Amino acid sequence: xxxxxxxxxxxxxxxxxxxxxxxxxxxxxxxxxxxxxxxxxxxxxxxxxxxxxxxxxxxxxxxxxxxxxxxxxxxxxxxxxxxxxxxxxxxxxxxxxxxxxxxxxxxxxxxxxxxxxxxxxxxxxxxxxxxxxxxxxxxxxxxxxxxxxxxxxxxxxxxxxxxxxxxxxxxxxxxxxxxxxxxxxxxxxxxxxxxxxxxxxxxxxxxxxxxxxxxxxxxxxxxxxxxxxxxxxxxxxxxxxxxxxxx
Amino acid sequence: xxxxxxxxxxxxxxxxxxxxxxxxxxxxxxxxxxxxxxxxxxxxxxxxxxxxxxxxxxxxxxxxxxxxxxxxxxxxxxxxxxxxxxxxxxxxxxxxxxxxxxxxxxxxxxxxxxxxxxxxxxxxxxxxxxxxxxxxxxxxxxxxxxxxxxxxxxxxxxxxxxxxxxxxxxxxxxxxxxxxxxxxxxxxxxxxxxxxxxxxxxxxxxxxxxxxxxxxxxxxxxxxxxxxxxxxxxxxxxxxxxxxxxxxxxxxxxxxxxxxxxxxxxxxxxxxxxxxxxxxxxxxxxxxxxxxxxxxxxxxxxxxxxxxxxxxxxxxxxxxxxxxxxxxxxxxxxxxxxxxxxxxxxxxxxxxxxxxxxxxxxxxxxxxxxxxxxxxxxxxxxxxxxxxxxxxxxxxxxxxxxxxxxxxxxxxxxxxxxxxxxxxxxxxxxxxxxxxxxxxxxxxxxxxxxxxxxxxxxxxxxxxxxxxxxxxxxxxxxxxxxxxxxxxxxxxxxxxxxxxxxxx
Numbered sequence: 001x002x003x004x005x006x007x008x009x010x011x012x013x014x015x016x017x018x019x020x021x022x023x024x025x026x027x028x029x030x031x032x033x034x035x036x037x038x039x040x041x042x043x044x045x046x047x048x049x050x051x052x053x054x055x056x057x058x059x060x061x062x063x064x065x066x067x068x069x070x071x072x073x074x075x076x077x078x079x080x081x082x083x084x085x086x087x088x089x090x091x092x093x094x095x096x097x098x099x100x101x102x103x104x105x106x107x108x109x110x111x112x113x114x115x116x117x118x119x120x121x122x123x124x125x126x127x128x129x130x131x132x133x134x135x136x137x138x139x140x141x142x143x144x145x146x147x148x149x150x151x152x153x154x155x156x157x158x159x160x161x162x163x164x165x166x167x168x169x170x171x172x173x174x175x176x177x178x179x180x181x182x183x184x185x186x187x188x189x190x191x192x193x194x195x196x197x198x199x200x201x202x203x204x205x206x207x208x209x210x211x212x213x214x215x216x217x218x219x220x221x222x223x224x225x226x227x228x229x230x231x232x233x234x235x236x237x238x239x240x241x242x243x244x245x246x247x
Numbered sequence: 248x249x250x251x252x253x254x255x256x257x258x259x260x261x262x263x264x265x266x267x268x269x270x271x272x273x274x275x276x277x278x279x280x281x282x283x284x285x286x287x288x289x290x291x292x293x294x295x296x297x298x299x300x301x302x303x304x305x306x307x308x309x310x311x312x313x314x315x316x317x318x319x320x321x322x323x324x325x326x327x328x329x330x331x332x333x334x335x336x337x338x339x340x341x342x343x344x345x346x347x348x349x350x351x352x353x354x355x356x357x358x359x360x361x362x363x364x365x366x367x368x369x370x371x372x373x374x375x376x377x378x379x380x381x382x383x384x385x386x387x388x389x390x391x392x393x394x395x396x397x398x399x400x401x402x403x404x405x406x407x408x409x410x411x412x413x414x415x416x417x418x419x420x421x422x423x424x425x426x427x428x429x430x431x432x433x434x435x436x437x438x439x440x441x442x443x444x445x446x447x448x449x450x451x452x453x454x455x456x457x458x459x460x461x462x463x464x465x466x467x468x469x470x471x472x473x474x475x476x477x478x479x480x481x482x483x484x485x486x487x488x489x490x491x492x493x494x495x496x497x498x499x500x501x502x503x504x505x506x507x508x509x510x511x512x513x514x515x516x517x518x519x520x521x522x523x524x525x526x527x528x529x530x531x532x533x534x535x536x537x538x539x540x541x542x543x544x545x546x547x548x549x550x551x552x553x554x555x556x557x558x559x560x561x562x563x564x565x566x567x568x569x570x571x572x573x574x575x576x577x578x579x580x581x582x583x584x585x586x587x588x589x590x591x592x593x594x595x596x597x598x599x600x601x602x603x604x605x606x607x608x609x610x611x612x613x614x615x616x617x618x619x620x621x622x623x624x625x626x627x628x629x630x631x632x633x634x635x636x637x638x639x640x641x642x643x644x645x646x647x648x649x650x651x652x653x654x655x656x657x658x659x660x661x662x663x664x665x666x667x668x669x670x671x672x673x674x675x676x677x678x679x680x681x682x683x684x685x686x687x688x689x690x691x692x693x694x695x696x697x698x699x700x701x702x703x704x705x706x707x708x709x710x711x712x713x714x715x716x717x718x719x720x721x722x723x724x725x726x727x728x729x730x731x732x733x734x735x736x737x738x739x740x741x742x743x744x745x746x747x748x749x750x751x
Contacts, residue, residue, distance in 0.1 A: 049371035073398035076372045081397055220369070 001099070002247060005122040005139035007132065010155045011041075013145045014178040017213045017223065018239070019123035020047050022143070024222040025240035027080035031118040034072065037085035038092060038135070039125040045084040048075045049220050052084045068095055077225075081117075092131060096138045128162060136168050141247050145178035145207070148190035156194070174246065176239060177206035179213075203246070205238045251393040251403065252315025253410055254418035258378070261363070267409030268365050268402045271373055276362035284358040284381070286424065289348035290469055290478065292433040297343070300420035301350070304358055310337045311420040315392035317377060327351070328475070347530070349475040354428040356383035365402050373402035383427040390418055434465055436481050441651035448604035449597035450588065452499045455492050455648055457585040459485040464578060471566050476526040479565070483523055486516045491644045495608065498596030505594070515577070518568050522561040524684065528554050538712050539705060546705030549698045550688070557693070605649035610744040612642045620728045629679070632724055636672035643669060653743055661739050664731040671720060671727040678717035682710050 006019035016039065023035040023044075037044035045052060050073045073082045083095075098104040099120060124135050136142065146156050156175060163170040175198070181187050195202050207213075210232035212223050219226045227233040264273035284304035288294045294301050298313035303322050310318045320335030327349040332338040361378040375394040380387060391410065395403040411417075424431050438458040442451050463485040469478030490512045493505055500508065528535075532551055536544060568574050584590045596604060616638045623631055643665055650658045685706045688694070694702050 049367075049369045051367075051369070051371070070398070074396035076396075 001117055001120065002141070003096070003099075003120045003122065003139045004243075004247070005124055005135045005142045006145070007122075007124040007135060007142050008126050008145055008155075009128055009132075009159055010152055011126040013147050013152065014207060014213060015039075015126065015145050016043055016047075016123050017216060018143060018145055018176075018178070018207070018236070019121050020044055020216065021222045021224050021236040022240055022243065023080060023119075023121045024077065024224050025237060026119045026121070027075075027077055028224075029240075029244075030079065032079050032116065033119045033121065034081045034083060034117045035075075035121045035123065036083040036092075036095075037123050038131065039123050040085055041125065043217070044123045045073075045082055047216050047220055047222065048080075048082050050075065050082045050084055065098075067091075068098070093134055096134065100138065133166070136163070136166075136172070139172060141174050141243070142172050143243065144173055144175040146175050146194070146202075147179050148177050148187040148194065150186075150190070153190055153194060160198075173201065174203060174243065175201060176203035179209045180206045181209045203239065203242050205235060205242050207235050207239065208232060250312070250314040250316040250395065251407055252311075252313075252418045252420070253391045253393070253407070253415045254389065254422065255391055255410060255413070255415035256387075256389050264363065264365060264376075264406070268374070268405045271365040271367055271402055274364045274366055276364075279360055281357045281359045283355060285355050286353045286428065287350040288353050289344065290351060290434055290474070291348065291436065292353075292424075292431070293344055293348065294341070295421055295424055296433060298419060298421065300423055301337070301341070302358070308332070308335075308337045310340055311392070312340070313419060315377075315390070315418075315420075316394065317392055345477070347475060347477050351474060353431055354383070354424075356381055356427055358382075365406070372396055373399040374406060376406070381423050381427060386427055388422050388426045390420075390422070391415070436462060436484070437647075438462065439651060442601045444600060444602055446601045447597060448496065448499050448599045448601055449591075449593050451601040451604075452492055452496050452597075453585045453588065453591075456489050457582065459488045459492075460578070460582050460585060463489075464582075467569050471569055473562060473566075476530060479519060479523055479526065483516060483519055486512055488644070490516070491641065492648070495612075495641055495645055496596075496604075497608075498594040499604075500594050500597065501592035502594070504592045508591070511577070511581070515574075519565055522558065522565050525554050525558040525561055529558065535709060539708055543705040543708050546701040546703070547709075550694070550702045550705065553694060553698070553702075601649070602652055605645070605652055606744045609642070609645050609649065610740070612638070612645055613740050613744065616642050617732065620732070623728070624725060625722070629721070632672070632675060632721065633679075635724075635728075636669070636676055639665065639669050639672060657739055657743055661736060661743070664733065664736055668727045668731040671723050675717060675720035675724065678713045678720060682713045682717070685710055685713075 004022070006015050006022070008015045019035060023033050027033040035044055035048075068083075071083060073084060074080075075082055099117075122135055122139065124132055144156065144159065146152050160170055160173070162168075163173065177187075177191055180191070191206070208231050210223075210230075212227040212230050212232040215226070216223055222236075224233045224236050228237070261273040261275055265271065282305050284302045287301045287303055287308070300311040302309050302311075306322050307319045308322045312318070318336040318340055320337045321333055323333060325331040328346065329338060329341045329344045329350070330346060332341070359380040359382075363376050363378070364372045365374040365376070366372050373396055375396070377392040377394070379390045379392065381390070382388075393403055393406065438461075440451075440454055440458055442454070463482050466478045466482035466485070469475070470482055490509065493500075493509050493512065499505075529551065535547055535551075539547060599607075616635070619631065619635045619638050623635060643662070646658060646662060646665075689699075689703055689706055
């Protein structure tokens with residue numbers, strides 16, 4: 001099982017869209033996939049028409065196993081389940097440690113119903129908090145969308161510095177350029193500069209700026225599901241393929 | 248949260264579905280045309296026996312689990328063994344099937360498959376329902392397979408309750424076969440026969456032999472069609488069982504009759520030996536290749552090529568024989584003979600009741616096994632080890648023939664250590680037989696020229712490895728018997744088969 005986090009310390013960069021589409025791509029490839037919506041402002045669950053569950057909060061007195069398994073919702077796509085956004089930090093910490101321990105009761109309960117996961121995707125809130133630190137430790141890979149502009153260039157530099165300072169493995173970071181507008185010279189220049197200074201770290205695939213990503217809110221489906229053959233859909237597919245190769 | 252399979256003969260309008268689950272509405276799938284389906288299973292119907300159903304329809308293999316869960320994958324495949332299927336969920340879930348058995352077409356029919364979903368106000372699916380109508384001639388089986396979505400159990404509970412109230416019933420995939428293909432009787436390789444206490448030994452022998460004759464006959468078409476090697480194997484096992492009844496059930500038939508019958512069954516079995524030997528070699532190819540280093544593989548390859556050619560000829564011989572008038576007349580004659588009481592001259596023991604007779608035979612055989620084993624130490628010649636093996640085999644056959652007459656748990660407790668001992672003796676024998684037949688292959692002159700030279704090198708290496716393995720097994724025999732010869736086993740044998748007034 002691998003854990004992949006989608007994270008950005010800046011909001012509005014296409015983080016939730018990449019989490020949703022990557023989760024969809026993994027599930028379509030046959031991997032049993034769980035998408036955890038950790039961002040209270042995020043909309044992973046919304047895009048899959050899953051209403052937030054009240055159970056997790058209400059059911060504190062249940063065993064962890066029951067609380068978590070009951071909170072998970074099946075999406076309308078094969079192999080893809082959602083854990084809706086209402087985990088507290090403590091819940092999330094417990095959840096991840098249970099998922100990583102193959103002998104935990106949660107793991108066994110999931111295996112028992114043929115529902116254990118090959119991939120867990122985390123859609124994280126855009127800040128540097130105790131939660132994000134836990135994510136950085138638990139995740140095997142951290143996918144970071146970066147808009148090629150001066151401001152996000154600085155935020156990404158901050159993230160790398162944070163990793164170095166905290167003794168975290170910067171190798172886990174898998175940044176890619178997001179919402180790229182090919183006609184903007186600024187975007188082109190920034191991408192070239194950043195690829196040079198973070199040699200080999202950025203993914204080759206970049207996501208074009210596209211209304212098909214925004215339209216996810218209208219369709220309430222992943223871009224790949226309703227626009228698989230259009231540039232944005234194809235780019236997510238390529239992003240997944242490259243990620244598979246690199247991880 | 249689990250899937251559920253229900254049987255419900257009527258088609259329900261969408262509004263009825265919506266009424267069953269509060270707050271949800273039903274959405275129909277696309278209209279579908281009826282399509283033909285084929286039921287696939289092994290000859291022993293092991294898929295059906297395990298409570299599942301495998302069909303091929305519209306280019307897909309569809310496996311229906313006992314709870315109605317449907318798994319599907321493309322039907323394209325290299326052959327008809329489970330191992331030949333493309334990788335996918337159906338193959339994965341069939342991994343418990345015998346690797347030696349192939350899938351056969353057991354029947355055709357027509358299938359109409361409707362799908363519907365129950366969704367909430369945001370069009371999120373809460374429950375999927377596959378409505379499956381299987382039909383053949385004018386018989387129909389209608390099933391509904393409910394697939395819940397994780398976290399939305401409520402919808403399934405409500406719908407299940409609604410359907411059951413409306414007259415639906417819990418169903419099994421096996422209903423397809425039992426309703427649409429009533430002639431499809433599962434094949435049983437080891438018929439379980441139990442006898443009334445007053446049954447005579449001769450009547451019991453007749454029944455056992457008649458049952459195994461029928462098993463042999465059921466395997467004839469599959470052997471001729473060469474679907475898989477298990478047909479011939481089961482055919483031979485059945486005939487061997489009959490021969491062991493004839494030689495082990497002493498005094499049941501008259502001496503002359505016994506001798507004649509032994510000869511006739513021996514004549515039936517003999518022409519199939521060569522084909523079976525080749526089957527065993529070819530099935531164990533990997534085992535032989537694994538034993539030798541790469542540089543000796545060429546010789547092995549040549550050897551197996553020869554075997555493959557020989558097998559074709561051997562199959563032709565067996566097929567011709569099984570189809571021949573003379574063979575079929577002989578089998579029919581024997582069947583009548585054992586199914587008609589009084590046809591065969593009875594021996595002095597034939598009139599004993601089966602329970603007394605069984606006890607006497609088993610006890611005697613058990614004593615013999617112990618006596619033979621007592622003489623064996625690490626220095627005893629191999630012949631005596633072989634004698635012990637044969638004695639154990641006879642004991643096992645006897646116990647199994649009469650098992651239904653005795654307490655099941657006790658028989659199981661006796662057979663377990665016996666099987667363990669037999670495993671050891673069996674391997675000892677296999678290694679010895681393999682060496683002999685490889686040796687015989689070299690001396691037979693069947694391999695010629697360069698082939699012979701290369702193969703001989705490989706065979707020589709094989710023989711020395713097999714010899715080493717045989718010695719290892721030989722070294723375990725004394726200890727194996729000690730494992731069988733426990734206080735508990737001794738007491739069990741005595742209580743079951745020797746004490747006066749014990750159950751019969």
